[in-house]
Amino acid sequence: MNHVRTIARRELRAYFATPVAYVFIVIFVALSGVFTFYLGNFFEREQADLTPFFGFHPWLHLVLAPAVSMRLWAEERQSGSVELLMTLPIAPWQAVLGKFLAAWCFIAVALALTFPTWITVNYLGDPDNGVILAAYCGSVLMAGAYLAIGACISAACRSQVVAFVTTVVVCFGFLLAGFPLVLDAFAGWAPDVLVDTIASLGFLTHFNAISKGVLDARDILYFLLVIAAFLYANAIVLDLGRGN
Amino acid sequence: MIRAESLSKHYGAIRAVDGISFTIEPGEIVGLLGPNGAGKTTTMRMCAGYLAPTSGSVQVHGFDLLTETIAACKTFGYLPEGAPLWGEMTPRAFLDFIADVRELQGDRRAQRIGEVTGLLQLESVLDQRIETLSKGFRRRVGLAQAILHDPPVLLLDEPTDGLDPNQKHEVRELIRGMSSDKIVVISTHILEEVEAVCSRAIIIAAGRIVADDSPAALAAQSDSNRLDRVFRRITTGESRAGAGGELS
Numbered sequence: 001m002n003h004v005r006t007i008a009r010r011e012l013r014a015y016f017a018t019p020v021a022y023v024f025i026v027i028f029v030a031l032s033g034v035f036t037f038y039l040g041n042f043f044e045r046e047q048a049d050l051t052p053f054f055g056f057h058p059w060l061h062l063v064l065a066p067a068v069s070m071r072l073w074a075e076e077r078q079s080g081s082v083e084l085l086m087t088l089p090i091a092p093w094q095a096v097l098g099k100f101l102a103a104w105c106f107i108a109v110a111l112a113l114t115f116p117t118w119i120t121v122n123y124l125g126d127p128d129n130g131v132i133l134a135a136y137c138g139s140v141l142m143a144g145a146y147l148a149i150g151a152c153i154s155a156a157c158r159s160q161v162v163a164f165v166t167t168v169v170v171c172f173g174f175l176l177a178g179f180p181l182v183l184d185a186f187a188g189w190a191p192d193v194l195v196d197t198i199a200s201l202g203f204l205t206h207f208n209a210i211s212k213g214v215l216d217a218r219d220i221l222y223f224l225l226v227i228a229a230f231l232y233a234n235a236i237v238l239d240l241g242r243g244n
Numbered sequence: 245m246i247r248a249e250s251l252s253k254h255y256g257a258i259r260a261v262d263g264i265s266f267t268i269e270p271g272e273i274v275g276l277l278g279p280n281g282a283g284k285t286t287t288m289r290m291c292a293g294y295l296a297p298t299s300g301s302v303q304v305h306g307f308d309l310l311t312e313t314i315a316a317c318k319t320f321g322y323l324p325e326g327a328p329l330w331g332e333m334t335p336r337a338f339l340d341f342i343a344d345v346r347e348l349q350g351d352r353r354a355q356r357i358g359e360v361t362g363l364l365q366l367e368s369v370l371d372q373r374i375e376t377l378s379k380g381f382r383r384r385v386g387l388a389q390a391i392l393h394d395p396p397v398l399l400l401d402e403p404t405d406g407l408d409p410n411q412k413h414e415v416r417e418l419i420r421g422m423s424s425d426k427i428v429v430i431s432t433h434i435l436e437e438v439e440a441v442c443s444r445a446i447i448i449a450a451g452r453i454v455a456d457d458s459p460a461a462l463a464a465q466s467d468s469n470r471l472d473r474v475f476r477r478i479t480t481g482e483s484r485a486g487a488g489g490e491l492s
Contacts, residue, residue, distance in 0.1 A: 002344075002347075003345065006341065006344040006345055010330075010333075010341050013333075013337070014330065014332050014333070017332035017333070017373075018332060079328055079330075079331070080324065080325075080326055080328030081328040081329060081330055082328075083289070083294050083324040083325075083328060084322075084324055084328055084329070084389075086293075086294055087292045087293055087294050087317060087322045087324070088317060088342075088345045088346075089314050089315075089317040089318045089345065089346070090314075090317075090345060091314060242294065242295060242296045243295075243296050
């Protein structure tokens, strides 16, 4: 675990070594505010909760999480430093986990900096803070799933732009897996079991359940499993790279 | 000891490395020579465990690179081709990171970091971002990383590329000075470097070993006692008859 921490610390510092990190955080916080107060009609609803705030998170993360994950491996492959990393006495899973945790921490920091919204709603009314805390947990978990998908795709790409676009598309598929847009492509020819399985894979379904304050172990487990599966795939992609 | 057995790396129909075998004993400084594209870097990458061979195996210090990768990686320091580094780090942070990964602790850690920064004259740039450094400094940061944990085996892919003549001299002195009981493998196409530091030269052409002898013995194969003549003859196939019995 020491190596995981070493890798994660280096990656996290790499994020903050350039202005990109600060630009990202400012955009993240600003956009979440814009969405909540203008598009979400926070004041007009006259309800002391953060439903409009969290309602936009699946879409906010959809664009911003791939921007965080795209550099994880593609940048190293581009610059060649992946050769240095992979010849140090570090197991591939340690590098994969370390990088992922750094990206996840980074998003968590950005998310934590939206706390003024929480303060605002507490100042204006008497919201159920348990629900808000659960929704924050759900948001972090969903961002983690996006990042794991993005890390895996980044490992397969040499170009960060390709990694970003591909990740957005794949994440979009996962986000809407329970909706007709995706399901209609399978209904009719695929067996019902498969369609039901795909329907149950939707991020939105699981996130909405958590953000209503229902911390069901199955929803949490779902996101953790998605993260684990894609990190495992990430290690496999790296290993395949050794063959070429 | 490094032992490579019928090491091959094929990319589709291209045989980048085609059945290379060698054994390197402690105390040897080996120059891996060859024209560009001969398979030097591919060989180095397989020895460092970055590439998996299509067939054959490499052992470093008795550890197989494919099955005991971590144990093998601990025994060597490696400078990849072009000395890739993380540009946003400073040499100080970078060496700290490497020291963490190499599990150097306490006094020895501080002592080794001090030693390599002194040895490679990095004091003046320790707090400057690596991406702003000159090519020569970057190469030296890469070298510092490779020797930080004082490994028994050093694999250096073109260690003096981009250095000025004085720096080249210093790096060669460094390599010569550390090798009484170590293995050093440098890949290069600078023949004078091989003559200056290596006790053994392995010449590779088109993925195969075409000569394996001491630089002096190789040079003696030419009438004028010049390594470059022999190198050209062996690697281009000009009048092969005179190239010695190492052709396979």
